[in-house]
Amino acid sequence: MPASDDLTLLTEAAREAGKIALRYTGPEARVWDKPGGAGPVTEADLAVNAMLERELQAARPSYGWLSEETEDNADRLGREQVFIVDPLDGTRSFMEGARTWAHALATVAHGEVQAAVIYLPMMDKLYSAAKGTGAFLNGEPIAPSSRDSLLGASILAARPALAPEHWRRVPDIKRSHRPSLAYRTALVAEGRYDAMLTLRPTWEWDIAAGDLILREAGAATSDRYGARLRFNNADPRQMGMVAAPRALHENLTGALAPKGAVPRF
Known part of the structure; x- marks a missing residue:
């Protein structure tokens, strides 16, 4: 599947993820502690993960699946392409009612990321890239700083x-x-x-x-x-x-x- 097609799919999924997460009030969302001290998970994390797993795998049934909120299995290792997803990155920020949590979605082929989206719904910031086409924030090209010195960076x-x-x-x-x-x-x-x-x-x-x-x-x-x-x-x-x-x-x-x-x- 072309990276540009995957990027369109990831962009639509990320925006839908934002709509789901925003239905919850972070400080009031139900919270559980993951086993082994792996940190908290909220009902918003799980609701977003359920939607992403259902919709993305339906759209690309040949792709493997790796997500923070889905129990891992070895099936993905035999797939040429795989989704790698963090349904809600910055769960503690979400729980505090802060704005700086994100949905992070990527497709990977043979170990290399092909398409990617990072979406912050509370800030309406959507970062995106497909391999070989540049990187963008809300559709505008972005670039890193020009600094080369470590001193004062x-x-x-x-x-x-x-x-x-x-x-x-x-x-x-x-x-x-x-x-x-x-x-x-x-x-x-x-x-x-x-x-x-x-x-x-x-x-x-x-x-x-x-x-x-x-x-x-x-x-x-x-x-x-x-x-x-x-x-x-x-x-x-x-x-x-x-x-x-x-x-x-x-x-x-x-x-x-x-x-x-x-x-x-």
Whole structure:
């Protein structure tokens, strides 16, 4: 299926997901704790996931399925193409009544993202990309910043990411944070921040859509060690993510502690 056709499908599904999520009042939505300390899930997460799984798989029955809110199985590993979905990224923000939660939808073929959408219904911001066609925010082209120097760069990261054990030398940067990883990737793709990084084990559904949007915008992406991101793995976690304009990305990954210097998950 052409990436452009998948992008149309994902865009329509993301907007429908937003309509469903907005029927719930975040602070009053029913909440459950996932097993194993995996965090909270609300009735909005589950309602959105049910719609996406039903509609997307009906539209593309040959595609596999990987979602934060669906029990994983090995069937997807034998599929040439797969949906990778976070029905509601930033659940805690949603629960607090904040605006910065998102729906993140992607299609992947042979490990590479082909089409992607990140949609923030409360802000009416829809980031999109199809392979080879550029990246867009509400239909307008976007691009990352032009910064190449790490000194003073604005970087989206959680505070623990700046712990000394992660670095050859902790850089002098301006740190900011957004709870939604998908939104962090989008903000770098549009140049509002210079870079983003997460150094913990990172679920594919949090970053798959952002990976394509960033690369189509002109940024570079990798895991924390500079390796290329490949998706639909048996263990659907990445060794973190680093995203930035190309020159800055090289400086940023070069400043991080090398492989073997920190424990592997």
